[in-house]
Amino acid sequence: MILFPGRIMDKKRIIVVLGLCFYGLQAQAEDIGNASAASSLGDSNAQSFEAYYDQVYQIRVVSPQAGSKSSIGSGFQVSSDGLIVTNYHVVSSFVQAPQNHRIEYQSHTGQKGSLELLDFDVIHDLAVLRHSSPSPSFLEFSSDMLAKGETVYALGNPRDFGTSLVKGPNNGMVEHSYNDQILFSGSLNPGMSGGPAVNALGKVVGVNVATAGSQLSFLVPAKNALNLVNAARAIDRADYQSEIASQIRLWQRPRVQQLIDNDWAVEKFAGNDLFGEIRKDFQCWGQTNESNKERDIASVSKSCRAGNSVYLDSSLSAGELYFSFDHSRAVTLNSLQFTSAIRPWMSANNSSNYDNSTSYRCHVDFLEGEEPSQKDDSHYTRLTTCVRGFKKMPGLYDSLLMLERINGLEQFVSHLSISAIERDQISQLNRKFIEESL
Amino acid sequence: MRNLIAQISDKDGVRIQRFNLDERGINIGRSWNSDIIIQDRFVDAQHLTLSLGDDGKLLLEDLSSTNGSQLNGKSLRAKQKNYSLESEVRLGDTLIRFFDADASVAPATLRSRWFVLAERFSSWPSLLVLTMVAAFVHTMVNELRTTEPVQLDVLLVSVAGVLALLLFWSLVLGFIAKLIKGESNARALWILACLGIIVANILTIAILVIRFNLQDHDIGQWISLLCFGAFAVWLLVGTFSYISSMSTSRKWLVSLLVVLSTYGLMRSDEFLREPHQSWRSFTKTEAATLPPILLVRRGVSLDEYQSAAEDLYELKPE
Numbered sequence: 001m002i003l004f005p006g007r008i009m010d011k012k013r014i015i016v017v018l019g020l021c022f023y024g025l026q027a028q029a030e031d032i033g034n035a036s037a038a039s040s041l042g043d044s045n046a047q048s049f050e051a052y053y054d055q056v057y058q059i060r061v062v063s064p065q066a067g068s069k070s071s072i073g074s075g076f077q078v079s080s081d082g083l084i085v086t087n088y089h090v091v092s093s094f095v096q097a098p099q100n101h102r103i104e105y106q107s108h109t110g111q112k113g114s115l116e117l118l119d120f121d122v123i124h125d126l127a128v129l130r131h132s133s134p135s136p137s138f139l140e141f142s143s144d145m146l147a148k149g150e151t152v153y154a155l156g157n158p159r160d161f162g163t164s165l166v167k168g169p170n171n172g173m174v175e176h177s178y179n180d181q182i183l184f185s186g187s188l189n190p191g192m193s194g195g196p197a198v199n200a201l202g203k204v205v206g207v208n209v210a211t212a213g214s215q216l217s218f219l220v221p222a223k224n225a226l227n228l229v230n231a232a233r234a235i236d237r238a239d240y241q242s243e244i245a246s247q248i249r250l251w252q253r254p255r256v257q258q259l260i261d262n263d264w265a266v267e268k269f270a271g272n273d274l275f276g277e278i279r280k281d282f283q284c285w286g287q288t289n290e291s292n293k294e295r296d297i298a299s300v301s302k303s304c305r306a307g308n309s310v311y312l313d314s315s316l317s318a319g320e321l322y323f324s325f326d327h328s329r330a331v332t333l334n335s336l337q338f339t340s341a342i343r344p345w346m347s348a349n350n351s352s353n354y355d356n357s358t359s360y361r362c363h364v365d366f367l368e369g370e371e372p373s374q375k376d377d378s379h380y381t382r383l384t385t386c387v388r389g390f391k392k393m394p395g396l397y398d399s400l401l402m403l404e405r406i407n408g409l410e411q412f413v414s415h416l417s418i419s420a421i422e423r424d425q426i427s428q429l430n431r432k433f434i435e436e437s438l
Numbered sequence: 439m440r441n442l443i444a445q446i447s448d449k450d451g452v453r454i455q456r457f458n459l460d461e462r463g464i465n466i467g468r469s470w471n472s473d474i475i476i477q478d479r480f481v482d483a484q485h486l487t488l489s490l491g492d493d494g495k496l497l498l499e500d501l502s503s504t505n506g507s508q509l510n511g512k513s514l515r516a517k518q519k520n521y522s523l524e525s526e527v528r529l530g531d532t533l534i535r536f537f538d539a540d541a542s543v544a545p546a547t548l549r550s551r552w553f554v555l556a557e558r559f560s561s562w563p564s565l566l567v568l569t570m571v572a573a574f575v576h577t578m579v580n581e582l583r584t585t586e587p588v589q590l591d592v593l594l595v596s597v598a599g600v601l602a603l604l605l606f607w608s609l610v611l612g613f614i615a616k617l618i619k620g621e622s623n624a625r626a627l628w629i630l631a632c633l634g635i636i637v638a639n640i641l642t643i644a645i646l647v648i649r650f651n652l653q654d655h656d657i658g659q660w661i662s663l664l665c666f667g668a669f670a671v672w673l674l675v676g677t678f679s680y681i682s683s684m685s686t687s688r689k690w691l692v693s694l695l696v697v698l699s700t701y702g703l704m705r706s707d708e709f710l711r712e713p714h715q716s717w718r719s720f721t722k723t724e725a726a727t728l729p730p731i732l733l734v735r736r737g738v739s740l741d742e743y744q745s746a747a748e749d750l751y752e753l754k755p756e
Contacts, residue, residue, distance in 0.1 A: 296585065296586070333585060335729040335731075336582045336583070336728065336729055337582070337583075337584060337585050337586075338585075338729075339727045339728050339729050340582075340583050340584070340585055340727065340728075341585040342727040343725060343727075344723055344724075344725065344727060345720055345721055345722070345723065345725070346720065346721045347719050347720035347721070348719045348720070351719075352719065353717065354713070354714035354717035355714075357717075357719075358753050359716075359717055359718065360718075360720070360721040360722070361750045361753070362655075362721050362722070362723045362750070363743075363746060363747040363750055364653040364654070364723050364724060365653065365737070365738050365743050365746065366653075366733065366735060366736075366737040366738070367737045367738065367739070367740060367743065368736065368737030368738060368739055369737065377730050377731045377733075378730055379730050380730045380733050380737070381737070382653070382727075383743060384721070384723055385747050385750070386721040386723075386750070387750040387751060388753075389751075389753045397751065400721060406727075406729070406730060407730075408730075423751050427744060430744075431740065431744065434740060435740075
């Protein structure tokens with residue numbers, strides 16, 4: 001659910017999710033005095049805030065050819081030996097092309113230096129970097145449960161204007177999400193990605209990650225960052241892609257298997273028993289063209305989408321789960337005109353390009369009816385399945401499915417689009433989807 | 439004595455006259471006593487004589503005519519000249535050529551099948567019926583495939599469009615034919631276009647049904663390409679028959695080349711594209727979708743479908 005400023009992700013939902021990693025403005029770091037991070041924060045104690053500004057670094061991915069930064073975000077030191085936590089998406093351009101990029105930091109005092117990427121977690125959007133000259137002070141992770149309504153202070157460098165503190169309540173975990181994410185009601189802005197969110201005691205409770213607009217922001221829970229730091233790994237550059245692939249596999253397998261194994265709750269659609277929000281992370285939206293008096297085709301549709309996907313690069317995302325139903329009926333058209341209006345093409349729900357994906361290969365056939373002996377001229381069922389592979393992550397595929405049932409002047413289409421899944425699970429999920437749809 | 443033929447071309451057309459030539463010769467002129475009468479106001483009453491020489495040669499003599507005569511473009515004024523058969527004599531606005539009546543004529547030209555075809559519709563009622571059928575078929579097929587509801591004005595525009603196309607085609611190609619071949623054949627071109635419209639529309643529907651039942655985008659494209667390619671070659675060969683005098687084999691060769699090069703030009707952009715430029719994030723499957731009644735193909739079970747779809751995972755290296 002991370003996108004960079006200005007791009008609309010899903011028009012139907014009107015929510016625009018912005019990435020907090022920011023491209024394009026020049027650095028203007030401000031010199032803020034050094035302070036200890038141990039004292040506690042409080043609404044009345046303005047003096048003690050200052051200590052926390054020092055703890056935020058601006059993380060920049062620099063492209064040496066352009067001689068300038070290509071993306072910025074925030075980060076914070078979490079250990080005495082100089083480990084820095086930020087978001088994966090802040091350093092994604094480095095991960096995807098290490099040979100063309102360099103990671104640097106700039107402290108609030110304007111001090112610059114290089115950073116080394118040690119480990120990342122593409123699922124939770126986290127990365128661990130090593131600071132070449134660590135600061136003596138660092139932030140500690142909170143061991144306490146975060147209470148709903150508790151005030152959280154998020155820090156970061158929005159749009160490269162200077163380190164800022166944003167205060168807001170914690171609203172608990174985001175509903176409709178498979179991964180745990182904290183709903184933070186404060187205005188995070190591009191550039192604050194990877195910055196720390198601390199509680200009133202000054203302990204880290206989360207990492208800034210994304211926003212959905214006014215006061216709707218998301219934090220990665222501190223435990224995910226702590227796990228990554230504690231793993232204490234250092235991934236070799238050559239293994240970045242295989243590491244991403246194995247993280248996606250490890251996350252997708254149970255996530256998809258659960259959908260295959262669970263019963264899908266029945267929801268009515270256009271008079272039929274179908275399904276909809278099949279797990280808490282799915283959200284459905286419906287629409288109809290009833291208000292259009294001049295319509296040639298009456299259509300009712302519903303689309304459902306899982307709340308999580310994995311951002312890998314500005315041109316690549318993975319892990320989308322999406323399905324939709326569409327029921328249409330000819331109002332003014334004859335059967336030949338009605339079927340001519342059908343365009344049985346599908347397109348991917350995750351972004352990718354030639355470097356990352358193969359082209360789709362499709363298989364199309366008609367499914368026989370319940371009684372194959374009887375040739376029935378009034379309806380047919382056409383099934384189209386398409387698959388494309390990830391070039392850098394062998395064994396993972398994006399899959400599209402379209403089941404069309406034409407019956408006289410009516411058509412019912414169910415569509416399933418799933419991303420970054422292994423082939424055995426694609427077959428199983430496709431089959432379950434077809435059987436539940438028919 | 440020689441038995442000769444005079445071919446006389448004047449503003450009224452070509453006329454043929456057979457005559458015997460002996461030592462006395464013949465008179466050519468406007469006079470009613472002439473052996474060959476030329477009705478041309480620029481020709482004298484006694485204009486020319488053609489006679490047989492001692493050695494059997496033909497002699498042409500201008501009788502000091504007012505406007506003179508020409509033999510193969512050269513002036514004949516008051517001179518006796520040897521005439522060799524088939525040479526062109528000009529007097530006034532009239533051309534005369536002499537042939538030996540005993541010489542054999544060229545074998546009959548084979549009548550082209552295309553002209554036989556055109557003659558089947560030579561009567562006005564049959565031409566009218568053919569035109570109406572073409573307009574009807576085209577309009578029907580168009581209506582069947584559009585997704586808009588049927589409307590009378592759309593139908594009328596479609597019929598008018600067919601007629602305008604036929605008129606434009608026949609006139610333009612007829613004009614070209616007149617220039618190249620000397621005969622316009624506009625009527626034959628009209629008939630060919632009518633037949634072309636009917637065939638093209640029937641072909642469109644037939645291919646649609648076949649492609650719908652096949653549901654294979656690549657094979658479907660090849661079928662369309664071959665069928666419409668063959669149709670285009672056929673239409674071009676017919677057109678060349680009416681507008682040019684090419685031999686049969688040349689007509690086919692030129693038509694084939696025209697169709698192939700047109701196709702090559704149309705698709706050249708696609709052929710020259712780099713692999714990354716033709717990468718798409720959407721699927722490409724058979725677009726043809728028709729009502730259940732036109733489905734002949736038998737369905738498969740879900741198990742059969744899934745095992746057939748397994749090979750999708752064998753990704754081709756790009």
